Amino acid sequence: MTECVECGADVALHDDLEVGEIVDCTTCGAELEVVDTEPPVLERAPELEEDWGE
Amino acid sequence: MNVGLLYSRIRKDEKLLLSELRERGHDVEKIDVRKQRFNLANAPEAFADLDIVVDRCLATSRSLYATQFCEAYGVPVVNSHETAEICSDKVKNSLALEAAGVPTPNTDVAFTTEAALESIEDFGYPCVLKPVIGSWGRLMAKIDSRDAAEAILEHKATLGHYEHKVFYVQEFVEKPGRDIRVLAVDGEPIAAMARSSDHWLTNAAKGAETEPFELDARAEELVQQASDAVGGGLLGVDLMEAGDDYTIHEVNHTVEFKALDGAVETDVAGTVVDWLERKAAEAETVEVTA
Incomplete structure (x- = not known):
């Protein structure tokens, strides 16, 4: 469990968390990027860019 | 390793x-x-x-x-x-498929709105306008009338990045409400799924429903040819059923496979x-x- 940087609510995290993964804050809906796992640190995820995709 | x-x-x-x-x-x-x-x-x-x-x-x-x-x-x-380089650009992708003799939707590329409108009128309605770079079905336009064509072209020319001034106009393929995504390594299929939707776009990213799809010999042959045409690798080859054959509209190079992994029994990863x-x-x- 860690805190959403956007709204301050608690964010539940998986055990197999990876740096670079995106998690959603279920309270405010913000997309958060995992920038560290030990301990978990979240930042606001970058906005979608036009050339993203597969 | x-x-x-x-x-x-x-x-x-x-x-x-x-x-x-x-x-x-x-x-x-x-x-x-x-x-x-x-x-x-x-x-x-x-x-x-x-x-x-x-x-x-x-x-x-x-x-x-x-x-x-x-x-x-x-x-x-x-x-x-x-x-x-080839897969990331729809123009290069289509040229590579065409050069390899792989069936692919008929496509025009034009550099001005006037020339693009001529292509659209020639294809007739509906036809499709796609960005040359992009994914997940974003910014794709199915054009049903000349009015719509003029509006979309003007928007692209006025608001778009320079890449949106390369107009990629394509025939509309009447597919049976689904297309087929094949994940392949150097042309050898790992698994395939059908992506179905009531919407004309059937990307999994757009919420299409997915189910396993059994490839026939012709589809396998085309997947191999399409893979070879773009230089091989871990690829997502997208096919549409068109009449009694298939047409391949694109090959994806940083292919996502989570939807496929959920749809098929194969151990994709x-x-x-x-x-x-x-x-x-x-x-x-x-x-x-x-």
Whole structure:
């Protein structure tokens, strides 16, 4: 469990968390990027860019 | 083996790969491309001692440059820069398929709104206007009338990045409410799924329903040809059923497979890692022989 940087609510995290993964804050809906796992640190995820995709 | 994974976002696809690689005891170097500085002559530290690099960049621009740097540093990379170059651009993708004799929707490319409108009128309504760079079905337009065509072209010309002033106009293919995504390694299918939707766009990213699809011999043949046409690699080949044949509208080079993994019984990540192990072994053989 860690805190959403956007709204301050608690964010539940998986055990197999990876740096670079995106998690959603279920309270405010913000997309958060995992920038560290030990301990978990979240930042606001970058906005979608036009050339993203597969 | 020592595997580098280029990324800027870890999606479920990358998690599946990472998990499979680690379970098999491979060393994985996650390389966040946002933190790298690519020198012309000297590879970043993260690239030292890698047997193979897997490009999973989310951004096309980064994928193109990062794969080119890998090759300049002599580090084997999948997919290759050549494959990325062709697949990332719908014009190059279509040209490669056409040159290889692979059935692909009829397409015009025009550089002005006037010329694009002529192409649209020639194709008739509906037809399709697509951005040359882009994914997940974004900014695709099915054009049903001349009024719509004029409005969309004006918007693209006025508001768009210069790439939106390259007008990629395509015939509308009447497909049976679904298209087919095949995940393949060097042309050999791993698994396939049908993506169905009431919407004309059937991308999984647009919420299409997915189910396993059994490929027939013709589809397998076309997947192999399409893969060869773009330089091979780990690819997502998109087919539509058109009459009694198929048409291939595009080949994707940093293919997402989480939807496929959920739709089929095949161990998708495991089969991809089997292939990566073979590629790394091949690269080592080449190095030793050279």
